[in-house]
Amino acid sequence: xxxxxxxxxxxxxxxxLLAWGVASSVWCVTASARLGATFDEPVYLERxxxxxxxxxxxxxxxLGTMPLPIDVQTFPxxxxxxxTGTRLxxxxxxxxxxxxxxxxxxxxxxxxxxxxxxxxxxxxxxWGGRAAVAVLACEPNLLAHAALATTDVAVSAxxxxxxxxxxxxxxxxxxxxxxxPAAWYGAALLAKASALAFxxxxxxxxxxxxxxxxxxxRGERLRPLRPAFAPFLRDGAQVxxxxxxxxxxxxxxxxxxxxxxxxxxxxxxEGPARSGTVWLAENLRVFSNAGDGIVRQVRHNIRGHGVxxxxxxxxxxxxxxFPVALAIKLPLPLLLLPLVVVVARPAALANxxxxxxxxxxxxxxxxxxxxxxxxxxxxxxxxxxxLAAAAVNAGRGRLRWLPLGGLALGVLWTxxxxxxxxxxxxxxxNELWGGTENAYLxxxxxxxxxxxxxxxxxxxxxxxxLAELDxxxxxxxxAVRSPRLHLVPFHxxxxxxxxxxxxQVRGRYLAxxxxxxxxxxxxxxxxLQAAAFLRRHQPVARVATFLVYDFGEPNDRAAxxxxxxxxxP
Numbered sequence: 001x002x003x004x005x006x007x008x009x010x011x012x013x014x015x016x017l018l019a020w021g022v023a024s025s026v027w028c029v030t031a032s033a034r035l036g037a038t039f040d041e042p043v044y045l046e047r048x049x050x051x052x053x054x055x056x057x058x059x060x061x062x063l064g065t066m067p068l069p070i071d072v073q074t075f076p077x078x079x080x081x082x083x084t085g086t087r088l089x090x091x092x093x094x095x096x097x098x099x100x101x102x103x104x105x106x107x108x109x110x111x112x113x114x115x116x117x118x119x120x121x122x123x124x125x126x127w128g129g130r131a132a133v134a135v136l137a138c139e140p141n142l143l144a145h146a147a148l149a150t151t152d153v154a155v156s157a158x159x160x161x162x163x164x165x166x167x168x169x170x171x172x173x174x175x176x177x178x179x180x181p182a183a184w185y186g187a188a189l190l191a192k193a194s195a196l197a198f199x200x201x202x203x204x205x206x207x208x209x210x211x212x213x214x215x216x217x218r219g220e221r222l223r224p225l226r227p228a229f230a231p232f233l234r235d236g237a238q239v240x241x242x243x244x245x246x247x248x249x250x251x252x253x254x255x256x257x258x259x260x261x262x263x264x265x266x267x268x269x270e271g272p273a274r275s276g277t278v279w280l281a282e283n284l285r286v287f288s289n290a291g292d293g294i295v296r297q298v299r300h301n302i303r304g305h306g307v308x309x310x311x312x313x314x315x316x317x318x319x320x321x322f323p324v325a326l327a328i329k330l331p332l333p334l335l336l337l338p339l340v341v342v343v344a345r346p347a348a349l350a351n352x353x354x355x356x357x358x359x360x361x362x363x364x365x366x367x368x369x370x371x372x373x374x375x376x377x378x379x380x381x382x383x384x385x386x387l388a389a390a391a392v393n394a395g396r397g398r399l400r401w402l403p404l405g406g407l408a409l410g411v412l413w414t415x416x417x418x419x420x421x422x423x424x425x426x427x428x429x430n431e432l433w434g435g436t437e438n439a440y441l442x443x444x445x446x447x448x449x450x451x452x453x454x455x456x457x458x459x460x461x462x463x464x465x466l467a468e469l470d471x472x473x474x475x476x477x478x479a480v481r482s483p484r485l486h487l488v489p490f491h492x493x494x495x496x497x498x499x500x501x502x503x504q505v506r507g508r509y510l511a512x513x514x515x516x517x518x519x520x521x522x523x524x525x526x527x528l529q530a531a532a533f534l535r536r537h538q539p540v541a542r543v544a545t546f547l548v549y550d551f552g553e554p555n556d557r558a559a560x561x562x563x564x565x566x567x568x569p
Contacts, residue, residue: 017117020137024146025110028109029106032148034455034456035424035452036095037452037454037475039474039475042091042476042477042478045098047060049077049081049088049090051070051074058254058256066151066247066251067250068154068190069150070149070151077097077100095478098149102147102149105145108156109153111158112153112157116132116136117132120385120388122164128388132385135334135385135414138415139384140331140418140421141377142377144425145377151192152375153377155194155195155198155377156377158187159378160382161184162184162187162202163382166181167210178238181203181239182240182243186243186250188243189290189294190247198360202359202360204236206355209350244290248289248291254288257284258287262282265278302368304317304369305368307520308444309324310324311441317367319365321364322364325373326361326380328439329430332413333409337391337403340403341390344394344399345397345399345403348403349386351389351390353382354382354390357379364379373447391403391404424436426447427439427544440518440545444514444518445515448545451545458482460541461484467484469509469511472511472512474514474519475513490504491516500529509551510534510549510551512546
């Protein structure tokens, strides 16, 4: 390749990244303006600003939330406070402040696209990088979370950067081989505590792929593997240790005692052990710190909880939840692309990005917090980049038209899906499972209704000139306190029969959050009765994440006749 052609190739690379990045950012910004607050965003906004004001991450870490994404998202708001001397009120001004915080996620979105390009390029050359950018930029689930002030895109970008630097610098000096990956592992931990497991797993998968490939290329026996893995164990241990230290340093500490530790120590039986433990709990003033947030997330995963999947509520976590949820939520072209590559050139799938995604998929079988595929979003990012590169590599074989044509058609198809689902990317489900319109019958919570639908519901109310609308709401958006919305919290009301539910809403419209009707019940009598009652009625409309019922006479009787018999929660 001549110098001129190399220069034009670089121009094309950057123009390609810029075009896809700008187009996807426009999708995110415009979608953000039309969405209400999700369940987590109001508290993130409040405690992020509190952290900048006090210099402490205590408020976020007590939630089990690592601070990096929230710090980035709320930093411009804090600068505004300092510049104007105005104290912002996240509760009263959430609707105004939230779009600005959500724009901060675009920092991590561009980071994800940039490392997607580098990953694809290292695996399959320039067109591998371009293909990876295109596939990432139009994937509806990634776009949906890039439009929110949350943590999932941030950890996905950092895990991808970690894997790229570690895998591509195995023969480099200590700085590139260990220090730079350690910085990215620390960043991933600061983005989300789940990186504690995701980081080592993806590094192990990539190194295993490298060792096996090199042994086969040299015609060596696979065993013994231990000597081949010795450099990885040495470097990996340094990466993980240094990254963990970085996370602890950045999170800092308020040098307090841990109240739950003190309470537990005081509950021990009388004796020397109790006295010593109480003294230690009262004097071990190292909290809160990064370990506090990590431990809270580990405990959450160990406890687990019930799950709603495919129209049924299960009291305990399901081992197959994430594979099924991904099959519902990912666009069909991304699900079919591995099959196309297998037909053309199966070995192309054995790249380190696909291997990283594969090991995270296996790990998901053990994940007991099952409230949305956002919890394994790094898997989606790695898989998208790896499959794009695999398709480009498979296109160098005899059946080149099959993977390359499939990749091109798949990108066009997915672009159409992203445009069609805008601005409700969180609600997306592929056609194989009934599409977005019926997704609430398959999944709930952040897979569909994360509390973000109040803005569209308000527009619907205004269009129909309703003076007031009853709402049974799942979420924390302060907009639910609007005087035009009458909150009916069935899950906390004294409701013991279907007649009690009907009595609350007779003669009125009721908008019920899909997650409350078809999600994990709170096991209160009111919730169980209300969900069972509403499942026996046909909604007259679905407005974003709300199912709207008309209980005005005689409409409610007709609705009961027309209604489908959904399973009780």
